[in-house]
Amino acid sequence: MSTPFPTGTILGYPRIGRRRELKKAVEAFWAGRIGADELEATAAELRATTRERLVGLGLGATDSSIPEAFSYYDQVLDAAVTVGAVPSRFQRLVREDGTLDLAGYFTIARGEGQDVPAEMTKWFDSNYHYLVPEIGPETEFHLASDRLLREVAEATTTGYRTRPVIVGPVTFLLLSKASEGAPEGYQPLDRLDDLLPVYAELIAGLTAVGAEWVQLDEPALVSESIEVDRATVLEATKRAYDLLGAVPARPQIFVAAPYGSLDDALPVLLDTPVEAIGLDLVKGSVPELVEGSASTHSRGSVQTGSATEKTLVGGVVDGHNIWRGDLDAAFGKLEALRALSPNVSVSSSTSLFHTPHSIADEPKLDDRLKSWLAFADEKVAQIAALATGLTEGRDAISTTLAEASAALADRHDAPGVRDGAVRARAAALTDADFSRGDYTERLEAQEAALGLPFLPTTTIGSFPQTGDIRKARAANARGEISENEYIDFLKAEIKNVVDLQEEIGIDVIVHGEPERNDMVQYFAEHLDGFAVTENGWVQSYGSRCTRPSLLWGDVAREAPITVEWSAYTQSLTPKPVKGMLTGPVTILAWSFVRDDQPLADTANQVALALRDEIADLEAAGIGVIQVDEPALRELLPLKKADQPAYLDWSVGSFRLATAGVEPRTQIHTHLCYSEFGVVIDAINRLDADVTSIEAARSKMEVVPDIKTSGFGRGIGPGVYDIHSPRVPSVEEVTELIEIALGSIPNRQVWVNPDCGLKTRGYTETVDSLRNVVAATKAVRERV
Ligand code: GLN
Numbered sequence: 001m002s003t004p005f006p007t008g009t010i011l012g013y014p015r016i017g018r019r020r021e022l023k024k025a026v027e028a029f030w031a032g033r034i035g036a037d038e039l040e041a042t043a044a045e046l047r048a049t050t051r052e053r054l055v056g057l058g059l060g061a062t063d064s065s066i067p068e069a070f071s072y073y074d075q076v077l078d079a080a081v082t083v084g085a086v087p088s089r090f091q092r093l094v095r096e097d098g099t100l101d102l103a104g105y106f107t108i109a110r111g112e113g114q115d116v117p118a119e120m121t122k123w124f125d126s127n128y129h130y131l132v133p134e135i136g137p138e139t140e141f142h143l144a145s146d147r148l149l150r151e152v153a154e155a156t157t158t159g160y161r162t163r164p165v166i167v168g169p170v171t172f173l174l175l176s177k178a179s180e181g182a183p184e185g186y187q188p189l190d191r192l193d194d195l196l197p198v199y200a201e202l203i204a205g206l207t208a209v210g211a212e213w214v215q216l217d218e219p220a221l222v223s224e225s226i227e228v229d230r231a232t233v234l235e236a237t238k239r240a241y242d243l244l245g246a247v248p249a250r251p252q253i254f255v256a257a258p259y260g261s262l263d264d265a266l267p268v269l270l271d272t273p274v275e276a277i278g279l280d281l282v283k284g285s286v287p288e289l290v291e292g293s294a295s296t297h298s299r300g301s302v303q304t305g306s307a308t309e310k311t312l313v314g315g316v317v318d319g320h321n322i323w324r325g326d327l328d329a330a331f332g333k334l335e336a337l338r339a340l341s342p343n344v345s346v347s348s349s350t351s352l353f354h355t356p357h358s359i360a361d362e363p364k365l366d367d368r369l370k371s372w373l374a375f376a377d378e379k380v381a382q383i384a385a386l387a388t389g390l391t392e393g394r395d396a397i398s399t400t401l402a403e404a405s406a407a408l409a410d411r412h413d414a415p416g417v418r419d420g421a422v423r424a425r426a427a428a429l430t431d432a433d434f435s436r437g438d439y440t441e442r443l444e445a446q447e448a449a450l451g452l453p454f455l456p457t458t459t460i461g462s463f464p465q466t467g468d469i470r471k472a473r474a475a476n477a478r479g480e481i482s483e484n485e486y487i488d489f490l491k492a493e494i495k496n497v498v499d500l501q502e503e504i505g506i507d508v509i510v511h512g513e514p515e516r517n518d519m520v521q522y523f524a525e526h527l528d529g530f531a532v533t534e535n536g537w538v539q540s541y542g543s544r545c546t547r548p549s550l551l552w553g554d555v556a557r558e559a560p561i562t563v564e565w566s567a568y569t570q571s572l573t574p575k576p577v578k579g580m581l582t583g584p585v586t587i588l589a590w591s592f593v594r595d596d597q598p599l600a601d602t603a604n605q606v607a608l609a610l611r612d613e614i615a616d617l618e619a620a621g622i623g624v625i626q627v628d629e630p631a632l633r634e635l636l637p638l639k640k641a642d643q644p645a646y647l648d649w650s651v652g653s654f655r656l657a658t659a660g661v662e663p664r665t666q667i668h669t670h671l672c673y674s675e676f677g678v679v680i681d682a683i684n685r686l687d688a689d690v691t692s693i694e695a696a697r698s699k700m701e702v703v704p705d706i707k708t709s710g711f712g713r714g715i716g717p718g719v720y721d722i723h724s725p726r727v728p729s730v731e732e733v734t735e736l737i738e739i740a741l742g743s744i745p746n747r748q749v750w751v752n753p754d755c756g757l758k759t760r761g762y763t764e765t766v767d768s769l770r771n772v773v774a775a776t777k778a779v780r781e782r783v
């Protein structure tokens with residue numbers, strides 16, 4: 001007797017807590033203020049509150065609709081720890097019985113002494129970062145954690161039957177990297193056959209504690225940005241789920257595939273014994289299936305195979321965004337899915353951990369705006385309604401559907417959503433607005449205007465955000481210090497930073513960004529079309545949370561934003577000051593963006609607002625302006641076919657923002673990573689005069705790429721790794737500069753740190769910058 005898949009469910013729920021309780025408890029544990037018992041008690045309470053809340057919002061308590069998807073830090077680390085994949089350098093933390101305690105778990109996540117933590121990288125096309133597992137021939141897979149079993153048991157004993165969630169075996173291995181020392185060409189996926197028995201043991205164990213369904217997340221199946229060839233991925237998928245399907249006394253298996261369409265992986269899954277398949281119908285569309293053998297795979301919408309034996313779980317409510325959306329259309333997709341299988345359920349398209357907890361926590365947000373939004377809790381309620389529609393028919397939910405449609409219509413027509421002037425300006429753009437003209441001419445004008453030495457030195461923008469700065473900002477926000485007092489405080493801060501740079505001998509001066517809480521939110525607070533939340537935190541990685549702004553309307557700049565700060569800075573020094581802005585792509589990537597028009601259109605609106613800001617900076621005598629685009633690669637679509645169009649509009653929006661200046665004005669950009677790969681051509685097309693990138697950590701690994709790509713403009717490969725308090729020596733920096741000069745023409749090379757200095761302390765910052773300048777001077781003399 002098998003229990004059916006729940007009619008309505010979510011793939012996951014925010015783990016951090018409505019008031020970031022988990023973050024606070026975890027950080028208190030790290031600081032030694034609370035013990036493991038207290039942390040565990042807080043976590044258990046959060047899980048209990050979540051279950052209760054989800055039932056209150058309309059999910060069933062005992063029908064496996066509540067996902068058991070908690071994590072203390074990261075779900076990929078959890079999977080690694082569960083299967084015993086602990087890197088060699090942390091083996092000493094493993095206890096005699098093969099398990100880790102909480103302290104050991106966090107040490108793997110955060111590193112200790114010389115033992116660096118696992119690398120962190122982006123989770124699909126989201127802003128969440130996971131820890132990359134390291135798998136090698138030495139990895140001994142074994143079931144090394146019973147945490148998931150305990151959490152399911154905890155639910156069972158309190159009257160629930162929940163659905164455990166774990167990263168699936170194929171995705172787990174595809175997201176892993178070969179451990180250090182693994183032979184050339186070694187792929188973690190080679191270890192699939194060794195890993196599967198551990199998953200088999202785990203899911204059998206879940207049955208024993210009462211689970212009737214298990215959710216295995218396999219988002220890697222939707223992505224083409226995976227280095228293993230597709231045929232191998234599909235073959236691994238078939239092998240994995242045939243084997244797991246054959247486990248005796250197992251829970252029923254639900255394979256979820258968020259973040260895109262499964263394409264040719266769908267027939268493969270249909271051909272395995274799994275009972276339910278989750279489809280992301282926000283990013284993908286309802287598949288077309290034709291009867292036939294599943295062995296001939298084709299990309300595209302039409303696939304062979306039959307789904308009539310499976311439950312298809314339509315992810316029609318966007319888990320990745322905060323809009324209330326078109327519920328009627330969502331229900332339509334579920335109805336269309338019924339043509340493929342009589343068993344259709346509804347879910348979120350992804351886990352809801354990308355969204356804040358609830359709109360109820362935003363009393364200050366405009367009521368009309370709120371009526372267009374759905375955070376996690378509101379999305380659960382939507383799903384519960386759609387589930388009712390599936391069981392009782394469309395009429396049963398007609399009021400809910402109509403209300404959502406009315407909110408959508410209201411949003412369409414509301415003031416600010418469509419601004420005639422903004423639209424007219426965007427419609428009148430021509431190619432010339434995106435183009436700056438000849439680079440050689442610009443270079444000469446800039447060299448004449450700026451008079452910089454060979455190997456100019458600069459920093460990326462922020463200086464240490466000290467406790468005093470944060471205190472002053474908070475006091476100002478609470479009204480405890482007046483606006484004037486706050487401005488005076490910031491000016492004094494800027495003056496200190498300028499004096500320091502002059503004293504150290506930096507050539508292009510920054511103001512240090514003390515006025516900015518966050519490089520995106522600061523601009524969101526000053527532009528029309530944005531709103532900011534009070535409690536809209538989402539997990540970015542580990543205990544780190546961000547509060548993305550809401551980009552709901554047409555974007556325009558009412559008044560200059562940064563000009564006064566930059567002009568004040570320039571008044572303090574004869575050296576060139578670099579104005580500092582966040583680029584359109586990064587502003588979009590780190591906000592919740594309206595979903596009612598192409599991102600490209602929104603990006604151009606942001607770009608035009610920045611273009612005005614840049615024009616004002618130029619008019620105020622600022623000769624160097626940096627437009628940061630650290631998120632350029634982050635938004636890159638998972639499907640290759642979608643990438644060229646993305647790069648066209650993202651590069652275009654940067655150019656639109658920056659192309660209005662005179663040839664003598666030098667445009668800089670900054671990108672926070674070193675693997676250029678697919679985006680090198682795009683970086684070139686940005687047409688910035690100077691590009692700074694991260695390079696110190698990898699010891700200038702990017703330099704050969706820069707050379708082969710023929711990149712012809714200014715480039716500052718970072719010479720100081722700002723990710724740790726370590727001070728690089730003069731010799732080290734000298735060596736890095738010389739590596740750069742070995743491959744890149746001298747006139748192009750700039751000297752700068754890897755990124756902003758915001759998270760650093762002053763002592764190490766000053767020592768490091770002194771060494772950077774000393775190394776630069778030494779090289780200047782020699783060359
Ligand atoms: N200008 C920003 C800073 O210095 C850039 C930060 C970033 O690239 N993430 O902090």
Ligand code: ZN
Binds near residue numbers: 630
């Ligand atoms: Zn950076």
